[in-house]
Amino acid sequence: ALPHSFAWTTCAGDPSPPRTFSARVARRKECGSAEERIMSTHTLNALLEKTNDWDKDERYMATSDLCNELQKDIKMDASMEQRICAAVLKRLDDPSNDVQSKAIQCLAILLKKVQEAQVYEICDKLCGLILDGKDELRDIYSIGLKTLVADVPEHNGKGVAQRLIRRLLSGVSGDGVIEIKLECLDVLGDLLKRFGHEVEDDHSLVVEVLMAELTHDKNVVRKKATASLGAAAVVLNDPLLNQLVDGLLSNITSQTDQTNVRTLIQTVGTVSRTVGYRLGRHLDSIVPLFLKFVGDPEDEATQTEQHNELRETCLQGFESFVLRCNREIQPHLESITTTSLLFMKFDPNYNYGDDEEDEMEEEEEWEDEDGYEDEEVEDEDDDTSWKVRRAAVKVLNAVVTSRPEMLTELYTKCGAELVNRFKEREENVRLDIIECFAALVKMTELAEARKGTPTLVNTEQSPAVGLLESMLATVMTASMKQLNGKADKTKSAVFAMLKSLCTVVPSALGAHMTELVPCVCGCLTDKNQSLKLDALTFLRLAMENQAPETLQASMDRIIPLILALVREEWYKIIAEALRVVQVIVTVLRPLDDDSGMFIGDYDYTAHVDPIYEAILVRLEAHDIDQEIKECAIIAVGQLVSTLGDQLTDRLPVVEGLLMERLRNEITRMPTLKAIAMICASPIGIDLTPILNEAIQELSQFLRQQSRPLKQTTLETLMALVKSSATNMTESLFDLILSEVKVI
Numbered sequence: 001a002l003p004h005s006f007a008w009t010t011c012a013g014d015p016s017p018p019r020t021f022s023a024r025v026a027r028r029k030e031c032g033s034a035e036e037r038i039m040s041t042h043t044l045n046a047l048l049e050k051t052n053d054w055d056k057d058e059r060y061m062a063t064s065d066l067c068n069e070l071q072k073d074i075k076m077d078a079s080m081e082q083r084i085c086a087a088v089l090k091r092l093d094d095p096s097n098d099v100q101s102k103a104i105q106c107l108a109i110l111l112k113k114v115q116e117a118q119v120y121e122i123c124d125k126l127c128g129l130i131l132d133g134k135d136e137l138r139d140i141y142s143i144g145l146k147t148l149v150a151d152v153p154e155h156n157g158k159g160v161a162q163r164l165i166r167r168l169l170s171g172v173s174g175d176g177v178i179e180i181k182l183e184c185l186d187v188l189g190d191l192l193k194r195f196g197h198e199v200e201d202d203h204s205l206v207v208e209v210l211m212a213e214l215t216h217d218k219n220v221v222r223k224k225a226t227a228s229l230g231a232a233a234v235v236l237n238d239p240l241l242n243q244l245v246d247g248l249l250s251n252i253t254s255q256t257d258q259t260n261v262r263t264l265i266q267t268v269g270t271v272s273r274t275v276g277y278r279l280g281r282h283l284d285s286i287v288p289l290f291l292k293f294v295g296d297p298e299d300e301a302t303q304t305e306q307h308n309e310l311r312e313t314c315l316q317g318f319e320s321f322v323l324r325c326n327r328e329i330q331p332h333l334e335s336i337t338t339t340s341l342l343f344m345k346f347d348p349n350y351n352y353g354d355d356e357e358d359e360m361e362e363e364e365e366w367e368d369e370d371g372y373e374d375e376e377v378e379d380e381d382d383d384t385s386w387k388v389r390r391a392a393v394k395v396l397n398a399v400v401t402s403r404p405e406m407l408t409e410l411y412t413k414c415g416a417e418l419v420n421r422f423k424e425r426e427e428n429v430r431l432d433i434i435e436c437f438a439a440l441v442k443m444t445e446l447a448e449a450r451k452g453t454p455t456l457v458n459t460e461q462s463p464a465v466g467l468l469e470s471m472l473a474t475v476m477t478a479s480m481k482q483l484n485g486k487a488d489k490t491k492s493a494v495f496a497m498l499k500s501l502c503t504v505v506p507s508a509l510g511a512h513m514t515e516l517v518p519c520v521c522g523c524l525t526d527k528n529q530s531l532k533l534d535a536l537t538f539l540r541l542a543m544e545n546q547a548p549e550t551l552q553a554s555m556d557r558i559i560p561l562i563l564a565l566v567r568e569e570w571y572k573i574i575a576e577a578l579r580v581v582q583v584i585v586t587v588l589r590p591l592d593d594d595s596g597m598f599i600g601d602y603d604y605t606a607h608v609d610p611i612y613e614a615i616l617v618r619l620e621a622h623d624i625d626q627e628i629k630e631c632a633i634i635a636v637g638q639l640v641s642t643l644g645d646q647l648t649d650r651l652p653v654v655e656g657l658l659m660e661r662l663r664n665e666i667t668r669m670p671t672l673k674a675i676a677m678i679c680a681s682p683i684g685i686d687l688t689p690i691l692n693e694a695i696q697e698l699s700q701f702l703r704q705q706s707r708p709l710k711q712t713t714l715e716t717l718m719a720l721v722k723s724s725a726t727n728m729t730e731s732l733f734d735l736i737l738s739e740v741k742v743i
Helices: 021-050 056-070 078-091 097-110 116-132 135-151 154-173 178-213 219-235 238-254 258-294 305-324 330-344 356-365 375-381 385-402 404-423 427-451 463-470 472-483 488-504 506-510 513-524 529-545 548-552 555-566 571-588 605-620 626-646 648-662 668-679 688-701 707-727 730-740
Strands: none
Touching: 021 056, 021 078, 056 078, 056 097, 078 097, 078 116, 097 135, 116 135, 116 154, 116 178, 135 154, 135 178, 154 178, 178 219, 178 238, 219 238, 219 258, 238 258, 258 305, 258 330, 305 330, 305 385, 330 385, 330 404, 385 404, 385 427, 404 427, 404 463, 404 472, 427 463, 427 472, 427 488, 463 472, 472 488, 472 506, 472 513, 488 506, 488 513, 488 529, 506 529, 513 529, 513 548, 513 555, 529 555, 529 571, 548 555, 548 571, 555 571, 555 605, 571 605, 571 626, 605 626, 605 648, 626 648, 626 668, 648 668, 648 688, 668 688, 668 707, 688 707, 688 730, 707 730
C-alpha cells in the first residue's frame, strides 16, 4: 500500500494510473510541476496586467514583484517571454522614474531567463529607441542598453555585438542630435570592453569613425571618443594597432589647433595605458613627444586646467611604459625620472614657507562667522595641479618598484626629494609620496634579504643601506611632523614606512626612538581604531628589532597605555596589544642568547603585577575571540618564563588555567608552546603540581592524526623532560616511551 502522501491522483489529460510505486512517485512529481507552472503563469499574468495600472504605485509594485518572480526557477513559454519583454520595455517609457529604474533592474534579470531570439529583440528595440526614440527618455534607453551589454550571457555576446556595432557607429558618425552621439559613444565603449573581440571584421571601421570624432568641437565628445578608442585598442590586432598609433602621432605633428593636439596626446596616453607592452616599438617616438607636451613647470602660460589634464595623461602614460615596457623604456628612464621629480613639486597656487604645517591647518579649519569658507580657499578647491603631482609620484613609484638594479641611484636622486615632499598639502598626494618612499625602503629590504645572512666573508653594508642611514634623521623629522598632525590616513602611511625601517636599519632607527615614542603614544590614545592598530604593530616590531635598553627608559609611559588597550572592545586591538605585552616582558628583563641568562639592571618590579592582572582577565575569559585566547596564552607563557620568580604566589592559578586550556582542542596548540617556553626559562619554574597530568595529556596527543600537533607535543615533552626530569616518576617515563616508540 502507498503512503497517504503518495496516493495517486489524476492530472488533467493523464492516461491510466501507473502500476509501480516508482512510476507513481514520478507521476506525482510531474503533476506537482505542472501545478506549479500553472500557478506561476497565473501570477505572471496578474502582474503583467497590473504593470499597466493607472496608479504609479501599483505599476511600481507590479514591476518589483515581476523582478522577484523572474529570480525564481520558473519555466516560461515563448509567448510568455514575449509578453514580459514587451511589458518591461514599455515601462522604460513610464512617467515615474522609480518605475523606470525598477524596469531596468528587471531587464537585467530577464536577459538571463529568456531565449536568444528575445535577447536580440530587446537589443534591437533599445538601440532603435536610442537612435529614434523620445529625446527626454534617451538616457533611460541608454541605461537599459548598457545594462544589456553588461549582463547579457556570454554565449549571446557575439550576436548582440554584431547587431549593435554598425548601428552604434552610425549614431556616432551622424550629424544629428548631439545626445544621440554621446549615448552611442557610451554604449560603444562598454560593448568594446566586453565583446570587442567578437566584431573583428568591424575594427577598422571602429577606428575610422572614432578617429574622426577626436576633432569634434565639443570637448565631451572628444573625451568619450578617446575612452572608446582606448577600449578598442585592447582588441585590435598588431597591424591595426600600429596603424592607429602612427596615425595619431602623424596627426599630432600636422595639427595646428592646440585643442586638437591636446586631445590626440590624451588619446595616445589612453591607448598606452590600455595596451601596455604592445606599444613598446613606438616609445622612441612617443616619449620625446610626451616630454615636450608635459612642458616646464615654471611656465605660467601652461598653468591651466587643460594643460594640467594633458600633463596628467602624459605622466600616466609614462607610468604604464615603465611598468609594461621594461626593455624599451630603459633609454628614457633618466629623463622620465627627472621630469617626474620636477612635477612632484608642481604647486603653483601654494607657497610652502617655514610654517607650512601651521598654514595648512589654518586653511583647512578656517571659516567665517556665517559658516562660509573664504573665497580664496574655494578657488583653491578648483585647483587641479594636485592631479599632476599625484601622477608624477606614481611614475616614480613605478620606477622604484620595477628597477631594483637602480636602487642606489634612486636613493641619490629621489630619496631626499621624496622626504622633503612629506609636507605636501593635498592628502591624497601626500599618501602617495609616503608610499613611494616606503616602496624604496621595501625594495632595499628585499635586496638585503636576497643577500642572505651576513657571513665573515660578506659583512659589507650595501650602498643603498648606507644612503638610507645617512638621510634617516631627515626622514624621522618629517615623519614625526606627520604623526603629530591631524590626518589619520597619513599617520597610518607613516607607520607602514616605519615598519620597513625597523627591519632595514634597526640600529640606526634606535637612535631616534626616544623622540618617536611620544608620537606613538599619542596615536595609541587616538579615537581611530585602525590607527591604534598600526601604532601597536609598529611598536611591537620596533621592540623586537631594537636593543632592549633603547626602550627601557620609555616603559613607564608605554606600559599603562598598552594595558589599557588590552581591555579594549575590538578583538584586533586586544590581540595585538597582547602581542606587544609579550615583547614588553622581554624588554623589561632581556635574555642573553649566548649565556642563556637574564642580563641588565632595569627595575621592572613595579610593572609585574599590572601586566599579570591585564593578561589574566583575557586568559580566564571563555566567550572571547579565538585570536585573543591564543595571544593571552602565549603572553602568560612569556610572562611566567621571564618574570615567574616575581609571581610565586600566583603560579598555581596560571598553571591551573594552562591545564584547562590544554584540554581544550581549540587552545591546546598555543598552550603547548606556552608550556615549552616556561620549561626553557633559566629561572627554573616548578611545574610539579601539573607535571603528571600534563604528561598524560601530552601522551594522548601523540595518538592524534595531526602532524603539527604531534610535532609540537614532542617538542614540549622534550622541554618538560629537560626541565623536570628529577621530579618525574618511572611510570611517567614508561608512558612517554610507550607512546613515542609507536611513532
